Amino acid sequence: xxxxxxxxxxxxxxxVLRGVxxxxxxxxIVALLGRNGSGRSTLARALMGLLPWQGQLLWQGRSLAGLxxxxxxxxxxxxxxxxxxxxxxxxxxHNLLLGQKSAGASLALHEAYALFPALQARAQVxxxxxSGGEQQMLALARTLMGRPQCLLVDEPTEGLxxxxxAQVAACLQAQRAAGVAVLLIxxxxxxxxxxxxxxxxxxxxxxxxxxxxxxxxAQPQLQQQWLGV
Numbered sequence: 571x572x573x574x575x576x577x578x579x580x581x582x583x584x585x586v587l588r589g590v591x592x593x594x595x596x597x598x599i600v601a602l603l604g605r606n607g608s609g610r611s612t613l614a615r616a617l618m619g620l621l622p623w624q625g626q627l628l629w630q631g632r633s634l635a636g637l638x639x640x641x642x643x644x645x646x647x648x649x650x651x652x653x654x655x656x657x658x659x660x661x662x663x664h665n666l667l668l669g670q671k672s673a674g675a676s677l678a679l680h681e682a683y684a685l686f687p688a689l690q691a692r693a694q695v696x697x698x699x700x701s702g703g704e705q706q707m708l709a710l711a712r713t714l715m716g717r718p719q720c721l722l723v724d725e726p727t728e729g730l731x732x733x734x735x736a737q738v739a740a741c742l743q744a745q746r747a748a749g750v751a752v753l754l755i756x757x758x759x760x761x762x763x764x765x766x767x768x769x770x771x772x773x774x775x776x777x778x779x780x781x782x783x784x785x786x787x788a789q790p791q792l793q794q795q796w797l798g799v
Contacts, residue, residue: 571596571751572617572647572720577625579616586612587623588775594720599742599752601766601783603759603797609775610755611652614722617753618642618649629720644671648718652725652755654709658698662689665697665708669715682711685741703734710741720751727758739765759797763787771796 579587616623670676683690686707756762763783771779
């Protein structure tokens with residue numbers, strides 16, 4: 571479904587992505603692990619057209635080269651950025667409505683509230699007044715309003731209470747069960763390994779490991795090399 575081959579990207583003179591190749595298939599969660607600065611968030615931004623890149627990037631067999639972010643989203647990719655980026659002055663409901671596409675191609679509000687019932691009670695509250703956990707639920711629900719076929723999620727559980735982490739995890743599992751492809755960038759290694767069907771390990775702008783969660787757990791030296799502090 572989503573295929574990358576030899577993807578390169580720069581921030582100014584800094585060569586961040588150095589030939590990344592990967593794929594994400596329908597109905598699977600692929601966890602992308604790595605230290606801060608390894609290039610994971612840069613990869614997500616490149617996939618969504620927020621950063622220039624070189625190489626090959628295919629979505630359902632068609633190149634995404636030259637497309638703007640909104641065009642990529644309309645093709646079926648959804649992005650939940652690190653830091654949530656909700657519209658602080660707009661209500662929860664208005665934030666959700668901004669995630670809708672054309673009629674019939676989007677979730678209804680009641681479907682979004684069913685994913686995260688806590689949001690319904692806060693529907694008319696400005697998003698900037700929500701807790702961090704509520705903002706993360708809102709960011710995820712807003713992206714899901716557009717019924718993406720592939721979901722790119724960057725650090726969705728950072729700083730959240732365990733109960734909210736469990737709700738986010740359950741939502742991602744439900745998306746997988748519905749056939750959605752999920753690329754999950756996550757610092758919490760135990761959570762990522764518990765959710766993932768496959769694991770990719772990124773270091774210095776490259777994929778240095780690909781395999782099952784069990785295969786990664788069986789290689790403590792590799793984990794120490796690329797994930798240890």
